[in-house]
Amino acid sequence: MTISQRQYDILNEIGIDLWQAKTSTKQKHVSYAEISKIDYEQLVQTQLFQDILMAMNIDTDQHQLVSGHIDLGLINWQFSQENTCYYQDQLLVTPSLDDIKQSSQLKRQLWQTINELRT
16 A cells, blocks of 8 residues: 555654554463462452452352462463563463552553453
């Protein structure tokens, strides 16, 4: 598709690059050394955990702790020491809920990731 010089100038003026290199959205799996240990009994009692399950349409009795991650049925949830939330290959990776509670950026990233799961 060709555009005129005027269109090109307008796009540049509003901050839209005409030619953008595609970046890979695929993230790496977290290695076992980076997995955070969780207190499952305490975790399931937190309001944020229950809100997240509700947002993902998962009943409170549809999860269980399985070898370092939470099995939510079709999705596994793993806690990491990394400061990012992502979903790949049926694995949701997030920092601890305490870290998420304290960071508005992590909260936003988690809810965006959950929204992507629901679509």
